[in-house]
Amino acid sequence: MQLDERDRKLLDRVQKSIPLTGRPYLALARELGMSEDEVLARLKRMKEAGIIRRLGGIFDSRKVGYTGTLCAARVPPEAVEEVARVVNAYPGVTHNYLRDHQYNMWFTILAPSEARLREIVEEIKVRTGIEDILELPAVNIYKIFVTFRMDGVGHAHGPGKGDS
Amino acid sequence: MLTDLEREIVKRLQDGLPLVPEPFAALAAELGIGEEELLAAVEDLQRRGVMRRLGAALQHLRVGYTANAMVAWRVPDARMPEVAAVFAGFHEVTHCYERKTAPGWPYNLYTVIHRPERNECLAIIERMQQAAGIDDYVVLFSTAELKRTSMRYFCD
Numbered sequence: 001m002q003l004d005e006r007d008r009k010l011l012d013r014v015q016k017s018i019p020l021t022g023r024p025y026l027a028l029a030r031e032l033g034m035s036e037d038e039v040l041a042r043l044k045r046m047k048e049a050g051i052i053r054r055l056g057g058i059f060d061s062r063k064v065g066y067t068g069t070l071c072a073a074r075v076p077p078e079a080v081e082e083v084a085r086v087v088n089a090y091p092g093v094t095h096n097y098l099r100d101h102q103y104n105m106w107f108t109i110l111a112p113s114e115a116r117l118r119e120i121v122e123e124i125k126v127r128t129g130i131e132d133i134l135e136l137p138a139v140n141i142y143k144i145f146v147t148f149r150m151d152g153v154g155h156a157h158g159p160g161k162g163d164s
Numbered sequence: 165m166l167t168d169l170e171r172e173i174v175k176r177l178q179d180g181l182p183l184v185p186e187p188f189a190a191l192a193a194e195l196g197i198g199e200e201e202l203l204a205a206v207e208d209l210q211r212r213g214v215m216r217r218l219g220a221a222l223q224h225l226r227v228g229y230t231a232n233a234m235v236a237w238r239v240p241d242a243r244m245p246e247v248a249a250v251f252a253g254f255h256e257v258t259h260c261y262e263r264k265t266a267p268g269w270p271y272n273l274y275t276v277i278h279r280p281e282r283n284e285c286l287a288i289i290e291r292m293q294q295a296a297g298i299d300d301y302v303v304l305f306s307t308a309e310l311k312r313t314s315m316r317y318f319c320d
Contacts, residue, residue, distance in 0.1 A: 011222065014219055017218060021203070022186055024181075051222060053222060055180050055220045057174065057177030057178055057181075057209075059214060060214060060215070061317075072269075087310075095311060136269070138263050142261065143258075143260040
């Protein structure tokens with residue numbers, strides 16, 4: 001899907017916030033010189049095209065009551081697919097990337113309690129046979145990503161606490 | 165920590181704000197409360213920092229940010245706040261987290277950069293290294309995104 005100028009303008013704006021008011025799309029429309037129908041139609045299209053991953057609340061996992069960690073696993077290349085299948089099946093695993101390093105699989109886990117977090121890490125070790133998994137929980141968050149400007153510059157905010 | 169109503173609000177808002185002219189009225193009706201009550205509760209969640217923002221999260225692989233470099237730095241404890249502030253000051257750095265170390269893994273500060281090109285990431289990392297004077301670090305470029313979703317709370 002090709003984004004036009006008005007799509008980009010709208011994306012820049014809705015990444016920052018959606019007004020907390022009865023007619024939020026109308027408020028956005030007035031700000032951007034569009035109609036409410038146009039805002040709704042463009043947002044629907046970009047959501048269906050997968051450009052907008054989610055349009056909703058973005059929460060601080062710790063303040064919601066969750067705990068989490070970043071994990072780095074050393075996975076033999078031939079086992080990557082199978083290990084990823086096991087790891088990714090957990091709803092609490094929100095991000096998983098392969099990276100150029102001996103520790104090649106990096107994933108985050110969020111869980112409603114410390115006990116459940118421990119259980120998930122142990123289960124992953126047992127089910128994949130991968131023993132070498134570093135656990136690197138966050139102790140301090142100095143900066144956290146908020147939005148991407150559509151002209152190619154990232155915006156971030158900080159400091160704060162939260163996430164894994 | 166959160167009231168039952170707040171948990172229900174989190175559950176619904178994490179799935180998305182309906183794309184209809186009066187989305188809060190629609191959600192309030194589902195929850196069996198008034199629109200004003202819902203808006204007040206959402207404002208309160210935001211004020212307390214439980215909700216960072218109500219907004220759009222983009223799929224960045226599709227908007228040109230293909231190279232993602234995480235750098236793990238080994239920072240002396242006494243220099244941590246100062247070095248973290250230097251790194252956080254780089255507008256290209258989207259995340260800057262202090263993390264616990266692990267056996268055989270002494271790195272304690274993590275920064276993430278998303279740029280269109282790998283070389284751009286490396287140039288930024290070099291500037292960061294020089295600005296902070298930290299020489300012990302590991303660059304971890306992503307080679308594949310295996311999963312990237314938003315957490316769904318209170319569904320497990």
